[in-house]
Amino acid sequence: MPEPSGVGRPRDVRRDAAIHEAALALLTEVGYDQLSIEAIAARAGVAKTTIYRRYRDKAALVAAAVEQRQGSAPPEPVAGGLRENLLAVVGWLAREIEEQEIGLLGALFAGMRGDARLADEMRRILRRDQAAMTDRLPGEELAPGAAELFAEVAPAVIVHRIVFAGERCDERFVRHLVDDILFPLLRKGIQS
Amino acid sequence: MPEPSGVGRPRDVRRDAAIHEAALALLTEVGYDQLSIEAIAARAGVAKTTIYRRYRDKAALVAAAVEQRQGSAPPEPVAGGLRENLLAVVGWLAREIEEQEIGLLGALFAGMRGDARLADEMRRILRRDQAAMTDRLPGEELAPGAAELFAEVAPAVIVHRIVFAGERCDERFVRHLVDDILFPLLRKGIQS
DNA sequence: TCGATACGAAACGGTAGCGTATCGAAATGG
Protein backbone atom coordinates (compact mmCIF):
# COMPACT_ATOMS: atom_id res chain seq x y z
CA MET A 1 0.00 0.00 0.00
CA PRO A 2 1.66 3.17 -1.16
CA GLU A 3 1.58 5.67 1.63
CA PRO A 4 0.66 9.20 0.60
CA SER A 5 3.99 10.71 -0.46
CA GLY A 6 3.09 14.31 0.23
CA VAL A 7 3.32 15.36 -3.35
CA GLY A 8 0.18 15.65 -5.41
CA ARG A 9 -3.36 16.03 -4.23
CA PRO A 10 -3.70 15.04 -0.57
CA ARG A 11 -6.24 12.52 0.58
CA ASP A 12 -9.50 13.81 1.94
CA VAL A 13 -9.75 13.02 5.63
CA ARG A 14 -13.51 13.37 5.51
CA ARG A 15 -13.57 10.38 3.22
CA ASP A 16 -11.54 8.40 5.72
CA ALA A 17 -14.13 9.25 8.34
CA ALA A 18 -17.01 8.39 6.04
CA ILE A 19 -15.45 5.04 5.21
CA HIS A 20 -14.86 4.18 8.85
CA GLU A 21 -18.36 5.21 9.80
CA ALA A 22 -19.94 3.21 7.03
CA ALA A 23 -17.80 0.20 7.81
CA LEU A 24 -18.74 0.16 11.48
CA ALA A 25 -22.40 0.71 10.75
CA LEU A 26 -22.59 -2.07 8.21
CA LEU A 27 -20.48 -4.31 10.39
CA THR A 28 -23.01 -4.15 13.19
CA GLU A 29 -25.89 -4.52 10.76
CA VAL A 30 -24.90 -7.43 8.59
CA GLY A 31 -21.82 -8.94 10.25
CA TYR A 32 -18.29 -9.38 9.14
CA ASP A 33 -18.79 -12.05 6.54
CA GLN A 34 -21.67 -10.33 4.83
CA LEU A 35 -19.76 -7.10 4.87
CA SER A 36 -18.73 -6.12 1.36
CA ILE A 37 -16.41 -3.42 0.16
CA GLU A 38 -18.96 -2.36 -2.40
CA ALA A 39 -21.63 -1.80 0.22
CA ILE A 40 -19.22 0.24 2.33
CA ALA A 41 -18.34 2.36 -0.66
CA ALA A 42 -21.99 2.92 -1.47
CA ARG A 43 -22.91 3.82 2.09
CA ALA A 44 -19.93 6.14 2.45
CA GLY A 45 -20.72 7.83 -0.85
CA VAL A 46 -17.30 6.96 -2.14
CA ALA A 47 -15.86 5.12 -5.10
CA LYS A 48 -14.38 1.69 -4.63
CA THR A 49 -11.03 2.95 -5.82
CA THR A 50 -10.91 5.34 -2.90
CA ILE A 51 -11.13 2.42 -0.53
CA TYR A 52 -8.70 0.17 -2.32
CA ARG A 53 -6.22 3.00 -2.39
CA ARG A 54 -6.22 2.95 1.43
CA TYR A 55 -6.68 -0.64 2.43
CA ARG A 56 -5.47 -3.88 1.00
CA ASP A 57 -8.56 -5.86 1.91
CA LYS A 58 -11.55 -6.11 4.19
CA ALA A 59 -9.59 -7.21 7.26
CA ALA A 60 -7.29 -4.20 7.10
CA LEU A 61 -10.22 -1.85 6.67
CA VAL A 62 -12.14 -3.27 9.60
CA ALA A 63 -9.11 -3.30 11.85
CA ALA A 64 -8.45 0.35 11.09
CA ALA A 65 -12.07 1.32 11.56
CA VAL A 66 -12.36 -0.40 14.92
CA GLU A 67 -9.00 0.99 15.94
CA GLN A 68 -10.07 4.56 15.30
CA ARG A 69 -13.46 4.31 16.87
CA GLN A 70 -13.91 5.33 20.46
CA GLY A 71 -16.86 4.56 22.65
CA SER A 72 -18.03 6.78 25.41
CA ALA A 73 -15.82 7.04 28.46
CA PRO A 74 -16.64 5.05 31.57
CA PRO A 75 -18.21 7.05 34.37
CA GLU A 76 -16.12 8.80 36.97
CA PRO A 77 -16.05 7.28 40.45
CA VAL A 78 -19.06 8.47 42.36
CA ALA A 79 -19.46 9.25 45.97
CA GLY A 80 -20.62 6.32 47.99
CA GLY A 81 -19.32 2.85 48.51
CA LEU A 82 -18.23 0.02 46.32
CA ARG A 83 -21.76 -1.00 45.46
CA GLU A 84 -22.68 2.38 44.06
CA ASN A 85 -19.58 2.44 41.90
CA LEU A 86 -20.21 -1.05 40.71
CA LEU A 87 -23.74 -0.12 39.73
CA ALA A 88 -22.45 2.85 37.79
CA VAL A 89 -19.72 0.99 35.95
CA VAL A 90 -21.79 -2.09 35.22
CA GLY A 91 -24.69 0.01 34.04
CA TRP A 92 -22.41 1.86 31.70
CA LEU A 93 -20.76 -1.33 30.52
CA ALA A 94 -24.06 -3.03 29.84
CA ARG A 95 -25.30 -0.08 27.88
CA GLU A 96 -22.06 0.16 25.95
CA ILE A 97 -22.05 -3.50 25.02
CA GLU A 98 -25.72 -3.59 24.22
CA GLU A 99 -25.87 -0.47 22.11
CA GLN A 100 -22.74 -0.65 20.07
CA GLU A 101 -20.42 -3.43 20.71
CA ILE A 102 -22.64 -6.42 20.59
CA GLY A 103 -23.15 -6.31 16.88
CA LEU A 104 -19.53 -5.44 16.52
CA LEU A 105 -18.34 -8.19 18.80
CA GLY A 106 -20.62 -10.70 17.22
CA ALA A 107 -19.43 -9.81 13.81
CA LEU A 108 -15.80 -9.83 14.82
CA PHE A 109 -16.25 -12.99 16.81
CA ALA A 110 -17.13 -14.64 13.56
CA GLY A 111 -14.67 -12.74 11.44
CA MET A 112 -11.84 -13.55 13.79
CA ARG A 113 -12.14 -17.19 12.96
CA GLY A 114 -10.71 -16.75 9.53
CA ASP A 115 -8.24 -14.01 10.19
CA ALA A 116 -5.66 -14.32 12.95
CA ARG A 117 -4.41 -10.77 12.39
CA LEU A 118 -7.86 -9.36 12.91
CA ALA A 119 -8.34 -11.54 15.97
CA ASP A 120 -5.21 -10.26 17.65
CA GLU A 121 -6.11 -6.70 16.80
CA MET A 122 -9.55 -7.09 18.31
CA ARG A 123 -8.24 -8.60 21.51
CA ARG A 124 -5.75 -5.80 21.84
CA ILE A 125 -8.54 -3.24 21.61
CA LEU A 126 -10.76 -5.12 24.03
CA ARG A 127 -7.96 -5.21 26.57
CA ARG A 128 -7.44 -1.50 26.15
CA ASP A 129 -11.10 -0.80 26.83
CA GLN A 130 -11.14 -3.05 29.83
CA ALA A 131 -8.11 -1.39 31.34
CA ALA A 132 -9.85 1.97 31.18
CA MET A 133 -12.73 0.41 32.99
CA THR A 134 -11.12 -1.22 35.98
CA ASP A 135 -9.49 2.07 36.90
CA ARG A 136 -12.88 3.32 37.92
CA LEU A 137 -13.22 1.07 40.91
CA PRO A 138 -12.24 2.39 44.33
CA GLY A 139 -9.37 0.40 45.72
CA GLU A 140 -10.21 0.65 49.38
CA GLU A 141 -13.02 -1.84 49.60
CA LEU A 142 -11.66 -4.24 47.06
CA ALA A 143 -10.30 -7.65 47.74
CA PRO A 144 -6.86 -8.24 46.20
CA GLY A 145 -7.07 -9.13 42.51
CA ALA A 146 -10.62 -7.88 42.36
CA ALA A 147 -10.03 -5.64 39.37
CA GLU A 148 -8.96 -8.60 37.26
CA LEU A 149 -11.87 -10.60 38.55
CA PHE A 150 -14.25 -7.84 37.58
CA ALA A 151 -12.83 -7.66 34.08
CA GLU A 152 -13.14 -11.39 33.80
CA VAL A 153 -16.69 -11.79 35.04
CA ALA A 154 -18.71 -8.69 34.29
CA PRO A 155 -18.28 -8.49 30.50
CA ALA A 156 -18.63 -12.24 30.26
CA VAL A 157 -22.00 -12.37 31.98
CA ILE A 158 -23.31 -9.38 30.08
CA VAL A 159 -22.28 -10.70 26.69
CA HIS A 160 -23.56 -14.14 27.52
CA ARG A 161 -26.94 -12.76 28.47
CA ILE A 162 -27.36 -10.68 25.38
CA VAL A 163 -26.10 -13.21 22.91
CA PHE A 164 -26.98 -16.61 24.19
CA ALA A 165 -29.95 -15.87 26.36
CA GLY A 166 -31.21 -13.23 23.99
CA GLU A 167 -32.40 -10.93 26.74
CA ARG A 168 -31.85 -7.27 27.36
CA CYS A 169 -29.76 -5.74 30.11
CA ASP A 170 -32.31 -3.67 31.96
CA GLU A 171 -31.94 -1.96 35.30
CA ARG A 172 -33.10 -5.07 37.08
CA PHE A 173 -30.41 -7.20 35.52
CA VAL A 174 -27.71 -4.71 36.41
CA ARG A 175 -28.75 -4.79 40.04
CA HIS A 176 -28.84 -8.57 39.96
CA LEU A 177 -25.36 -8.75 38.46
CA VAL A 178 -23.97 -6.38 41.06
CA ASP A 179 -25.80 -7.59 44.16
CA ASP A 180 -25.78 -11.33 43.53
CA ILE A 181 -22.46 -11.75 41.76
CA LEU A 182 -19.98 -8.92 41.64
CA PHE A 183 -20.41 -7.28 45.01
CA PRO A 184 -20.10 -10.46 47.08
CA LEU A 185 -17.22 -11.52 44.90
CA LEU A 186 -15.15 -8.36 44.97
CA ARG A 187 -15.87 -7.08 48.46
CA LYS A 188 -12.92 -6.94 50.75
CA GLY A 189 -13.05 -9.22 53.77
CA ILE A 190 -14.48 -12.22 52.01
CA GLN A 191 -12.68 -15.27 53.26
CA SER A 192 -12.35 -18.33 51.10
CA MET B 1 -40.72 -29.55 2.21
CA PRO B 2 -42.84 -32.48 0.93
CA GLU B 3 -42.68 -35.12 3.61
CA PRO B 4 -41.95 -38.64 2.41
CA SER B 5 -45.37 -40.08 1.65
CA GLY B 6 -44.45 -43.72 2.21
CA VAL B 7 -44.99 -44.72 -1.36
CA GLY B 8 -42.03 -45.00 -3.69
CA ARG B 9 -38.39 -45.45 -2.81
CA PRO B 10 -37.73 -44.55 0.83
CA ARG B 11 -35.10 -42.07 1.83
CA ASP B 12 -31.74 -43.39 2.94
CA VAL B 13 -31.20 -42.57 6.60
CA ARG B 14 -27.45 -42.97 6.18
CA ARG B 15 -27.55 -39.99 3.89
CA ASP B 16 -29.33 -37.95 6.54
CA ALA B 17 -26.55 -38.84 8.94
CA ALA B 18 -23.86 -38.03 6.41
CA ILE B 19 -25.44 -34.66 5.71
CA HIS B 20 -25.69 -33.78 9.39
CA GLU B 21 -22.15 -34.85 10.03
CA ALA B 22 -20.77 -32.89 7.13
CA ALA B 23 -22.80 -29.84 8.08
CA LEU B 24 -21.55 -29.79 11.66
CA ALA B 25 -17.96 -30.42 10.63
CA LEU B 26 -17.97 -27.65 8.07
CA LEU B 27 -19.85 -25.37 10.41
CA THR B 28 -17.09 -25.53 13.00
CA GLU B 29 -14.42 -25.22 10.34
CA VAL B 30 -15.55 -22.31 8.24
CA GLY B 31 -18.42 -20.74 10.13
CA TYR B 32 -22.04 -20.24 9.32
CA ASP B 33 -21.72 -17.59 6.68
CA GLN B 34 -19.03 -19.38 4.76
CA LEU B 35 -20.99 -22.58 4.97
CA SER B 36 -22.31 -23.56 1.56
CA ILE B 37 -24.77 -26.21 0.59
CA GLU B 38 -22.48 -27.29 -2.19
CA ALA B 39 -19.60 -27.92 0.19
CA ILE B 40 -21.84 -29.91 2.49
CA ALA B 41 -23.02 -32.03 -0.40
CA ALA B 42 -19.45 -32.64 -1.52
CA ARG B 43 -18.26 -33.56 1.96
CA ALA B 44 -21.23 -35.83 2.56
CA GLY B 45 -20.76 -37.54 -0.77
CA VAL B 46 -24.25 -36.60 -1.77
CA ALA B 47 -25.90 -34.73 -4.59
CA LYS B 48 -27.28 -31.27 -4.00
CA THR B 49 -30.70 -32.57 -4.94
CA THR B 50 -30.64 -34.89 -1.96
CA ILE B 51 -30.18 -31.96 0.36
CA TYR B 52 -32.71 -29.67 -1.22
CA ARG B 53 -35.24 -32.47 -1.07
CA ARG B 54 -34.91 -32.45 2.72
CA TYR B 55 -34.32 -28.86 3.69
CA ARG B 56 -35.63 -25.64 2.34
CA ASP B 57 -32.44 -23.69 2.94
CA LYS B 58 -29.27 -23.45 4.98
CA ALA B 59 -30.93 -22.32 8.19
CA ALA B 60 -33.27 -25.30 8.25
CA LEU B 61 -30.41 -27.67 7.59
CA VAL B 62 -28.23 -26.27 10.34
CA ALA B 63 -31.07 -26.19 12.83
CA ALA B 64 -31.83 -29.84 12.16
CA ALA B 65 -28.19 -30.86 12.34
CA VAL B 66 -27.60 -29.12 15.64
CA GLU B 67 -30.88 -30.46 16.96
CA GLN B 68 -29.88 -34.05 16.26
CA ARG B 69 -26.37 -33.81 17.55
CA GLN B 70 -25.62 -34.80 21.12
CA GLY B 71 -22.50 -33.99 23.06
CA SER B 72 -21.12 -36.15 25.79
CA ALA B 73 -23.11 -36.36 28.99
CA PRO B 74 -22.08 -34.30 32.00
CA PRO B 75 -20.33 -36.27 34.74
CA GLU B 76 -22.25 -38.00 37.50
CA PRO B 77 -22.06 -36.41 40.93
CA VAL B 78 -18.92 -37.60 42.64
CA ALA B 79 -18.24 -38.34 46.25
CA GLY B 80 -16.96 -35.36 48.13
CA GLY B 81 -18.22 -31.89 48.71
CA LEU B 82 -19.47 -29.09 46.55
CA ARG B 83 -16.02 -28.08 45.46
CA GLU B 84 -15.19 -31.49 44.02
CA ASN B 85 -18.44 -31.59 42.10
CA LEU B 86 -17.89 -28.10 40.80
CA LEU B 87 -14.44 -29.04 39.60
CA ALA B 88 -15.85 -32.04 37.79
CA VAL B 89 -18.71 -30.20 36.13
CA VAL B 90 -16.70 -27.13 35.21
CA GLY B 91 -13.88 -29.26 33.84
CA TRP B 92 -16.32 -31.15 31.70
CA LEU B 93 -18.04 -27.97 30.61
CA ALA B 94 -14.80 -26.28 29.66
CA ARG B 95 -13.69 -29.27 27.67
CA GLU B 96 -17.06 -29.53 25.97
CA ILE B 97 -17.13 -25.89 25.00
CA GLU B 98 -13.51 -25.80 23.95
CA GLU B 99 -13.49 -28.95 21.89
CA GLN B 100 -16.75 -28.81 20.05
CA GLU B 101 -19.02 -26.02 20.78
CA ILE B 102 -16.81 -23.05 20.44
CA GLY B 103 -16.59 -23.26 16.71
CA LEU B 104 -20.23 -24.12 16.66
CA LEU B 105 -21.24 -21.33 18.98
CA GLY B 106 -19.09 -18.85 17.18
CA ALA B 107 -20.56 -19.79 13.90
CA LEU B 108 -24.10 -19.76 15.19
CA PHE B 109 -23.49 -16.58 17.12
CA ALA B 110 -22.82 -14.95 13.81
CA GLY B 111 -25.45 -16.84 11.88
CA MET B 112 -28.11 -15.99 14.42
CA ARG B 113 -27.82 -12.36 13.53
CA GLY B 114 -29.50 -12.82 10.20
CA ASP B 115 -31.95 -15.51 11.06
CA ALA B 116 -34.33 -15.12 13.98
CA ARG B 117 -35.67 -18.66 13.55
CA LEU B 118 -32.20 -20.09 13.84
CA ALA B 119 -31.47 -17.90 16.83
CA ASP B 120 -34.49 -19.14 18.74
CA GLU B 121 -33.70 -22.72 17.86
CA MET B 122 -30.15 -22.35 19.10
CA ARG B 123 -31.20 -20.79 22.37
CA ARG B 124 -33.68 -23.55 22.92
CA ILE B 125 -30.94 -26.14 22.50
CA LEU B 126 -28.54 -24.25 24.73
CA ARG B 127 -31.14 -24.11 27.47
CA ARG B 128 -31.70 -27.82 27.14
CA ASP B 129 -28.00 -28.52 27.56
CA GLN B 130 -27.75 -26.21 30.53
CA ALA B 131 -30.65 -27.87 32.26
CA ALA B 132 -28.92 -31.23 32.04
CA MET B 133 -25.91 -29.63 33.64
CA THR B 134 -27.32 -27.97 36.70
CA ASP B 135 -28.87 -31.27 37.78
CA ARG B 136 -25.41 -32.50 38.57
CA LEU B 137 -24.88 -30.20 41.51
CA PRO B 138 -25.60 -31.46 45.02
CA GLY B 139 -28.37 -29.47 46.57
CA GLU B 140 -27.30 -29.67 50.16
CA GLU B 141 -24.46 -27.20 50.16
CA LEU B 142 -25.98 -24.81 47.69
CA ALA B 143 -27.29 -21.39 48.43
CA PRO B 144 -30.83 -20.83 47.12
CA GLY B 145 -30.88 -19.98 43.42
CA ALA B 146 -27.35 -21.24 43.04
CA ALA B 147 -28.13 -23.51 40.13
CA GLU B 148 -29.36 -20.61 38.05
CA LEU B 149 -26.36 -18.58 39.11
CA PHE B 150 -24.05 -21.36 37.99
CA ALA B 151 -25.70 -21.59 34.61
CA GLU B 152 -25.43 -17.85 34.27
CA VAL B 153 -21.80 -17.44 35.26
CA ALA B 154 -19.84 -20.56 34.41
CA PRO B 155 -20.53 -20.81 30.66
CA ALA B 156 -20.20 -17.06 30.35
CA VAL B 157 -16.71 -16.90 31.82
CA ILE B 158 -15.54 -19.93 29.87
CA VAL B 159 -16.80 -18.66 26.55
CA HIS B 160 -15.47 -15.21 27.24
CA ARG B 161 -12.03 -16.58 27.99
CA ILE B 162 -11.83 -18.70 24.88
CA VAL B 163 -13.25 -16.22 22.48
CA PHE B 164 -12.29 -12.79 23.63
CA ALA B 165 -9.18 -13.49 25.61
CA GLY B 166 -8.06 -16.16 23.20
CA GLU B 167 -6.70 -18.41 25.90
CA ARG B 168 -7.22 -22.06 26.60
CA CYS B 169 -9.10 -23.56 29.52
CA ASP B 170 -6.41 -25.62 31.21
CA GLU B 171 -6.57 -27.26 34.60
CA ARG B 172 -5.28 -24.15 36.26
CA PHE B 173 -8.07 -22.02 34.86
CA VAL B 174 -10.70 -24.51 35.95
CA ARG B 175 -9.42 -24.37 39.51
CA HIS B 176 -9.34 -20.60 39.35
CA LEU B 177 -12.91 -20.43 38.11
CA VAL B 178 -14.12 -22.77 40.84
CA ASP B 179 -12.08 -21.52 43.77
CA ASP B 180 -12.14 -17.80 43.10
CA ILE B 181 -15.57 -17.39 41.55
CA LEU B 182 -18.05 -20.23 41.65
CA PHE B 183 -17.39 -21.81 45.00
CA PRO B 184 -17.55 -18.62 47.06
CA LEU B 185 -20.58 -17.57 45.05
CA LEU B 186 -22.64 -20.73 45.32
CA ARG B 187 -21.70 -21.96 48.76
CA LYS B 188 -24.47 -22.05 51.27
CA GLY B 189 -24.13 -19.73 54.18
CA ILE B 190 -22.80 -16.78 52.28
CA GLN B 191 -24.40 -13.67 53.64
CA SER B 192 -24.81 -10.65 51.44
C1' DT C 1 1.70 26.55 -15.27
C1' DC C 2 2.89 21.84 -14.56
C1' DG C 3 3.59 17.36 -12.59
C1' DA C 4 1.70 14.27 -9.41
C1' DT C 5 -1.83 12.40 -6.95
C1' DA C 6 -6.85 11.76 -5.43
C1' DC C 7 -11.32 11.05 -6.77
C1' DG C 8 -15.81 9.33 -9.17
C1' DA C 9 -17.80 6.65 -12.55
C1' DA C 10 -17.95 2.84 -15.12
C1' DA C 11 -16.66 -1.37 -17.14
C1' DC C 12 -14.15 -5.52 -16.94
C1' DG C 13 -13.27 -10.80 -16.40
C1' DG C 14 -13.36 -13.98 -12.77
C1' DT C 15 -15.16 -16.65 -8.88
C1' DA C 16 -18.56 -18.65 -6.02
C1' DG C 17 -22.73 -20.14 -4.63
C1' DC C 18 -27.57 -19.95 -5.33
C1' DG C 19 -31.88 -22.66 -6.45
C1' DT C 20 -33.91 -25.21 -10.36
C1' DA C 21 -34.32 -28.51 -13.98
C1' DT C 22 -33.40 -32.66 -16.49
C1' DC C 23 -32.00 -37.31 -17.18
C1' DG C 24 -31.29 -42.17 -16.29
C1' DA C 25 -30.77 -45.60 -12.80
C1' DA C 26 -32.18 -47.72 -8.49
C1' DA C 27 -35.38 -49.00 -4.94
C1' DT C 28 -39.77 -49.57 -2.93
C1' DG C 29 -44.96 -51.30 -2.44
C1' DG C 30 -49.09 -52.86 -4.63
Add this chain to the structure above:
DNA sequence: CCATTTCGATACGCTACCGTTTCGTATCGA
Protein backbone atom coordinates in the same frame (compact mmCIF):
# COMPACT_ATOMS: atom_id res chain seq x y z
C1' DC D 1 -45.08 -55.29 -13.99
C1' DC D 2 -45.66 -50.60 -12.73
C1' DA D 3 -46.42 -46.25 -10.53
C1' DT D 4 -43.87 -43.57 -7.41
C1' DT D 5 -40.14 -41.74 -5.27
C1' DT D 6 -35.08 -41.34 -4.29
C1' DC D 7 -30.64 -40.51 -5.86
C1' DG D 8 -26.31 -39.01 -8.63
C1' DA D 9 -24.75 -36.31 -12.16
C1' DT D 10 -24.79 -32.40 -14.68
C1' DA D 11 -26.06 -28.19 -16.62
C1' DC D 12 -28.44 -23.95 -16.32
C1' DG D 13 -29.31 -18.85 -15.57
C1' DC D 14 -28.89 -15.75 -11.88
C1' DT D 15 -26.86 -12.76 -8.44
C1' DA D 16 -23.27 -10.72 -5.69
C1' DC D 17 -18.85 -9.32 -5.04
C1' DC D 18 -14.14 -9.51 -6.05
C1' DG D 19 -9.94 -6.75 -7.42
C1' DT D 20 -8.33 -4.21 -11.47
C1' DT D 21 -8.30 -0.98 -15.12
C1' DT D 22 -9.42 3.15 -17.68
C1' DC D 23 -10.67 7.82 -18.26
C1' DG D 24 -11.88 12.46 -17.24
C1' DT D 25 -11.81 15.80 -13.62
C1' DA D 26 -10.32 17.97 -9.32
C1' DT D 27 -6.78 19.51 -6.15
C1' DC D 28 -2.65 19.92 -4.18
C1' DG D 29 2.80 21.64 -4.10
C1' DA D 30 6.57 23.60 -6.57
